[in-house]
Amino acid sequence: MLEVPFWLWAAFAATVVVSLAVDLLAHRSAHVIGFKEAAAWSGLWVGLALVFGAVVFLVLGTTAGTEYTTAWLLEKSLSVDNLFVFAVIFGYFKVPRAYQHRVLFFGVIGALFFRGVFLTLGVAVVSRFTAILFVFAAILFYSTYKLLREEDDTFDPGNSFAVRLLRKVVPVRDEYAGAKFFVKEAGKRVATPLLAVVAAIEAADLIFAVDSVPAVLAVSDDAFIVYTSNAFAILGLRALYFMLSGLLDRFHYLNTGLAVILSFIGVKLILQASHKLISPAVPEIPSPISLAVIAVILATSVAFSLRLPPRGKGRGAADAEESPQDADSPGEPDPAPDTRDAGPDDPPSR
Numbered sequence: 001m002l003e004v005p006f007w008l009w010a011a012f013a014a015t016v017v018v019s020l021a022v023d024l025l026a027h028r029s030a031h032v033i034g035f036k037e038a039a040a041w042s043g044l045w046v047g048l049a050l051v052f053g054a055v056v057f058l059v060l061g062t063t064a065g066t067e068y069t070t071a072w073l074l075e076k077s078l079s080v081d082n083l084f085v086f087a088v089i090f091g092y093f094k095v096p097r098a099y100q101h102r103v104l105f106f107g108v109i110g111a112l113f114f115r116g117v118f119l120t121l122g123v124a125v126v127s128r129f130t131a132i133l134f135v136f137a138a139i140l141f142y143s144t145y146k147l148l149r150e151e152d153d154t155f156d157p158g159n160s161f162a163v164r165l166l167r168k169v170v171p172v173r174d175e176y177a178g179a180k181f182f183v184k185e186a187g188k189r190v191a192t193p194l195l196a197v198v199a200a201i202e203a204a205d206l207i208f209a210v211d212s213v214p215a216v217l218a219v220s221d222d223a224f225i226v227y228t229s230n231a232f233a234i235l236g237l238r239a240l241y242f243m244l245s246g247l248l249d250r251f252h253y254l255n256t257g258l259a260v261i262l263s264f265i266g267v268k269l270i271l272q273a274s275h276k277l278i279s280p281a282v283p284e285i286p287s288p289i290s291l292a293v294i295a296v297i298l299a300t301s302v303a304f305s306l307r308l309p310p311r312g313k314g315r316g317a318a319d320a321e322e323s324p325q326d327a328d329s330p331g332e333p334d335p336a337p338d339t340r341d342a343g344p345d346d347p348p349s350r
Helices: 005-024 035-060 061-078 080-093 097-128 132-148 160-171 193-219 223-235 237-244 252-276 287-307 315-320
Strands: 182-185 186-193
Touching: 005 035, 005 097, 005 223, 035 061, 035 223, 035 237, 061 080, 061 132, 061 182, 061 252, 061 287, 080 097, 080 186, 080 237, 080 252, 097 132, 097 193, 097 223, 097 237, 132 193, 132 252, 160 193, 186 193, 193 252, 193 287, 223 237, 252 287
Parallel strands: none
Antiparallel strands: 182 186
């Protein structure tokens, strides 16, 4: 375990708190976030993560800095799958675009908490039971199989455990009430569908943690490295969603790239466990090589997605099947959000 000075933990915590406060104040009035605004915020979050990484390099050394950068890039690439789920959830609950940032803001706060819990438990288990790495590798290989076979579990926002639990704890009305999570009806406090959307977002993150937690523990078993890298990747997720909204279907080779990354990390876990449990002669994959492999695979999958049509389709067919949302320019302002009554029990929009 790294000997991390207290001031570095404090600097990380202060950076996260101040960043969230600035983000909340900047978006205190509900509005549709366009491409330019989202790109600016995304650049800010990436820059902040890289600056913190430079501090880790200077304070904790090259190995720690490389592990942080690798873990951050890995989590950033795996979290792209979350963006597709966000789109499904917003479509199912018919969330007006002006309120989507508020939902994701509170979703990020919950994700930071739960990832902290899971990663702390993961580090504790790995430090005591190295053989658990074989189990983590099996989980990643199974996720690879589902991605390649396109058999990933379908996420049903309305029937997620978190949403069903929320309905048992507090009544949920059918109509939105602006950006409010709670309103009073007949003297009773009831939740709006916006709170149900936050619950669905949190449930989705718990599902994705099954892949991301074992993957990041393959890069480092230090609590500081794994949590800070995850936190900075999660903080930039909202801006990335609004920047790529409407363009997600373009990245049709991304799942293949993520599958290759997961299988590579699975091999890395097996080698790590074998090195510690079987024989020191078993080689391990150094962090610089892991960083390079992940970066190359991610860049290649994105480049192929942008230059080649989906498999089994020509360029003309791909363009002909372009959805209306994809056809819009990401920088073009959207029309005023639809504030008509729409509840979580309404059928998903297509």
